[in-house]
Amino acid sequence: xxxxxxxxxxxxxxxxxxxxxxxxxxxxxxxxxxxxxxxxxxxxxxxxxxxxxxxxxxxxxxxxxxxxxxxxxxxxxxxxxxxxxxxxxxxxxxxxxxxxxxxxxxxxxxxxxxxxxxxxxxxxxxxxxxxxxxxxxxxxxxxxxxxxxxxxxxxxxxxxxxxxxxxxxxxxxxxxxxxxxxxxxxxxxxxxxxxxxxxxxxxxxxxxxxxxxxxxxxxxxxxxxxxxxxxxxxxxxxxxxxxxxxxxxxxxxxxxxxxxxxxxxxxxxxxxxxxxxxxxxxxxxxxxxxxxxxxxxxxxxxxxxxxxxxxxxxxxxxxxxxxxxxxxxxxxxxxxxxxxxxxxxxxxxxxxxxxxxxxxxxxxxxxxxxxxxxxxxxxxxxxxxxxxxxxxxxxxxxxxxxxxxxxxxxxxxxxxxxxxxxxxxxxxxxxxxxxxxxxxxxxxxxxxxxxxxxxxxxxxxxxxxxxxxxxxxxxxxxxxxxxxxxxxxxxxxxxxxxxxxxxxxxxxxxxxxxxxxxxxxxxxxxxxxxxxxxxxxxxxxxxxxxxxxxxxxxxxxxxxxxxxxxxxxxxxxxxxxxxxxxxxxxxxxxxxxxxxxxxxxxxxxxxxxxxxxxxxxxxxxxxxxxxxxxxxxxxxxxxxxxxxxxxxxxxxxxxxxxxxxxxxxxxxxxxxxxxxxxxxxxxxxxxxxxxxxxxxxxxxxxxxxxxxxxxxxxxxxxxxxxxxxxxxxxxxxxxxxxxxxxxxxxxxxxxxxxxxxxxxxxxxxxxxxxxxxxxx
Ligand code: ADP
Numbered sequence: 001x002x003x004x005x006x007x008x009x010x011x012x013x014x015x016x017x018x019x020x021x022x023x024x025x026x027x028x029x030x031x032x033x034x035x036x037x038x039x040x041x042x043x044x045x046x047x048x049x050x051x052x053x054x055x056x057x058x059x060x061x062x063x064x065x066x067x068x069x070x071x072x073x074x075x076x077x078x079x080x081x082x083x084x085x086x087x088x089x090x091x092x093x094x095x096x097x098x099x100x101x102x103x104x105x106x107x108x109x110x111x112x113x114x115x116x117x118x119x120x121x122x123x124x125x126x127x128x129x130x131x132x133x134x135x136x137x138x139x140x141x142x143x144x145x146x147x148x149x150x151x152x153x154x155x156x157x158x159x160x161x162x163x164x165x166x167x168x169x170x171x172x173x174x175x176x177x178x179x180x181x182x183x184x185x186x187x188x189x190x191x192x193x194x195x196x197x198x199x200x201x202x203x204x205x206x207x208x209x210x211x212x213x214x215x216x217x218x219x220x221x222x223x224x225x226x227x228x229x230x231x232x233x234x235x236x237x238x239x240x241x242x243x244x245x246x247x248x249x250x251x252x253x254x255x256x257x258x259x260x261x262x263x264x265x266x267x268x269x270x271x272x273x274x275x276x277x278x279x280x281x282x283x284x285x286x287x288x289x290x291x292x293x294x295x296x297x298x299x300x301x302x303x304x305x306x307x308x309x310x311x312x313x314x315x316x317x318x319x320x321x322x323x324x325x326x327x328x329x330x331x332x333x334x335x336x337x338x339x340x341x342x343x344x345x346x347x348x349x350x351x352x353x354x355x356x357x358x359x360x361x362x363x364x365x366x367x368x369x370x371x372x373x374x375x376x377x378x379x380x381x382x383x384x385x386x387x388x389x390x391x392x393x394x395x396x397x398x399x400x401x402x403x404x405x406x407x408x409x410x411x412x413x414x415x416x417x418x419x420x421x422x423x424x425x426x427x428x429x430x431x432x433x434x435x436x437x438x439x440x441x442x443x444x445x446x447x448x449x450x451x452x453x454x455x456x457x458x459x460x461x462x463x464x465x466x467x468x469x470x471x472x473x474x475x476x477x478x479x480x481x482x483x484x485x486x487x488x489x490x491x492x493x494x495x496x497x498x499x500x501x502x503x504x505x506x507x508x509x510x511x512x513x514x515x516x517x518x519x520x521x522x523x524x525x526x527x528x529x530x531x532x533x534x535x536x537x538x539x540x541x542x543x544x545x546x547x548x549x550x551x552x553x554x555x556x557x558x559x560x561x562x563x564x565x566x567x568x569x570x571x572x573x574x575x576x577x578x579x580x581x582x583x584x585x586x587x588x589x590x591x592x593x594x595x596x597x598x599x600x601x602x603x604x605x606x607x608x609x610x611x612x613x614x615x616x617x618x619x620x621x622x623x624x625x626x627x628x629x630x631x632x633x634x635x636x637x638x639x640x641x642x643x644x645x646x647x648x649x650x651x652x653x654x655x656x657x658x659x660x661x662x663x664x665x666x667x668x669x670x671x672x673x674x675x676x677x678x679x680x681x682x683x684x685x686x687x688x689x690x691x692x693x694x695x696x697x698x699x700x701x702x703x704x705x706x707x708x709x710x711x712x713x714x715x716x717x718x719x720x721x722x723x724x725x726x727x728x729x730x731x732x733x734x735x736x737x738x739x740x741x742x743x744x745x746x747x748x749x750x751x752x753x754x755x756x757x758x759x760x761x762x763x764x765x766x767x768x769x770x771x772x773x774x775x776x
Pocket of ligand 1: 414415418441443444445446454455473474475476477499500
């Protein structure tokens with residue numbers, strides 16, 4: 001019998017016992033109520049009988065009084081007594097219904113009464129009237145009374161009534177005895193039954209406590225032990241089979257947790273040891289770097305100093321070739337010094353020795369100084385160099401002056417290094433409590449593929465230009481670290497062949513943590529890539545509407561009214577598309593469109609004209625990408641923007657595969673098809689790339705290190721920002737039917753890789769991607 005059955009039977013007995021007691025008590029109560037009713041009727045019978053006795057006494061007394069006195073007043077109680085007698089007698093008859101014994105007595109009583117009444121009226125009252133009339137003497141009356149006829153009758157009547165009273169009194173008494181007995185019995189039953197029920201309930205409670213509560217308590221205690229990492233004590237078995245099963249499972253689980261924790265501890269220890277080694281190695285590396293840099297810097301300074309001296313003092317007297325040689329020595333030595341300085345900075349940052357020295361100063365002055373210092377860099381190159389500020393007044397800031405200088409010099413020297421033509425602009429702007437310092441150039445630019453890595457240490461873009469100009473690949477990573485130390489962040493926007501714009505955002509007070517946390521928030525939210533749409537329209541209501549429409553679709557809208565320098569703002573923002581009204585306050589939309597399309601920087605940004613005017617043909621002739629007639633619906637707007645961006649930018653493809661050959665091949669194919677692409681070597685890298693920027697399509701291998709394709713798909717589908725990315729699975733794995741089914745449910749296309757037909761696979765793939773997007 002299991003625990004449930006035992007408890008069921010126990011509680012069943014208790015309930016049955018309670019029902020029995022209840023039924024018994026109810027029956028007894030009913031009987032007692034009836035007995036009380038009967039008692040009431042008996043008491044009434046006795047009362048009525050006594051009333052009859054009183055009425056008779058009144059009649060008798062009246063008749064005697066009249067017999068003695070002859071005064072008619074004495075007859076009044078006699079006749080009144082008769083009235084009362086009749087009344088009580090009839091009530092008694094009513095009460096005695098169904099009581100045969102009393103009914104019999106009443107019949108006899110009435111007969112005798114009538115006889116007595118007749119005798120009293122005929123013999124006593126009538127003859128006394130005759131005495132009053134002088135026809136009879138008092139002696140005759142006395143003789144009649146002395147005959148005792150009346151008395152005998154009355155005695156008999158009284159006997160009958162007393163019998164009735166006695167009989168009823170007896171019944172009353174015996175009923176009372178019965179009631180007492182029944183009451184006592186009920187008391188016994190309730191006490192005994194209640195006691196039994198209580199005893200049983202205690203038994204069941206004890207049983208439950210012993211069989212259920214105790215083991216549960218033990219289990220709770222055991223979970224506490226697990227929480228405190230005490231695994232030795234196992235939970236003891238109890239009598240019940242089911243509970244034992246649970247306890248056994250629990251003990252197994254505890255053993256498993258213990259085993260896993262031990263394993264984890266071993267791994268943690270190993271990891272700690274490794275970490276210590278790594279830290280030690282890093283420390284040694286930094287120390288080595290610092291020592292080496294120092295050792296190298298000293299002789300280098302001498303080399304530069306002496307070379308400068310030689311060039312200055314006797315340069316002109318040297319033959320031209322020697323003169324050139326010396327200039328090369330100086331240039332190379334300067335380059336080496338820069339490299340060493342960078343290494344020294346880097347090692348200081350790494351070792352946590354780089355300190356921030358906050359002070360209050362005028363940011364505009366520092367920018368001016370940097371501008372003057374770097375002016376020489378532009379000389380000799382075919383470059384314009386410009387400096388702009390939002391104000392001519394002082395710009396107060398609390399930060400590290402030297403670091404800001406170094407940040408700007410790094411960015412500017414890159415701008416000059418990577419530009420052969422165009423303009424380099426250094427500008428500053430203020431938004432709320434943040435300063436936006438921009439270094440913008442029109443140089444070689446950075447490809448989308450490389451832009452994510454330029455801040456990595458020792459990372460240089462692999463290209464002939466970079467090789468030509470040289471460098472360490474440390475400048476930007478140091479710059480980024482400096483900016484972060486100042487509580488700010490750095491952003492970059494660049495187009496290959498068209499130029500770059502680096503923006504350093506700094507708080508006006510380095511000690512103001514609120515800004516830092518605000519920027520942190522910003523950074524987190526920028527994990528999901530939003531396409532930027534610039535909306536140029538002077539009607540604030542339209543702007544509000546555009547914002548509402550587009551914010552639902554992962555677009556970031558930037559509103560321009562047309563009063564500002566639209567071209568400059570667009571240059572800074574580098575939007576993914578522009579929504580342009582025609583009737584604007586300063587320049588009209590046509591003018592802006594023509595400027596956008598004639599500027600190398602902006603000509604590729606899709607422009608969608610939106611106006612109440614119907615000028616579609618003119619717009620297309622002026623190279624607008626799309627034309628919308630206002631009012632525009634949300635669907636129309638979103639659909640048009642998406643279509644134009646896709647048309648302009650091609651399809652952004654992310655390829656995830658651990659096979660480098662396949663990645664290379666895919667890269668070449670996608671390049672030939674002029675599709676922007678990114679490559680990821682394992683599952684984890686795929687997710688990271690996707691979160692950095694959502695691709696238009698993901699080409700995914702199934703067997704990969706770190707995270708396999710199935711896990712990657714699962715993670716993608718669970719993340720709101722990327723879950724709808726189309727996925728094309730390309731795999732060499734022989735998929736089982738179940739796997740195929742699972743993949744078909746969650747992906748768009750599955751293509752099997754085969755070494756022999758790799759080219760064909762690639763072509764099919766590219767074709768499929770194109771088809772898919774042209775149909776979309
Ligand atoms: P480097 O010493 O090579 O300049 P940096 O860390 O300063 O190292 O820059 C890393 C890479 O970023 C450079 O190799 C270069 O390809 C790219 N880069 C930096 N600034 C610019 C720029 N203004 N224009 C184009 N490319 C740039």
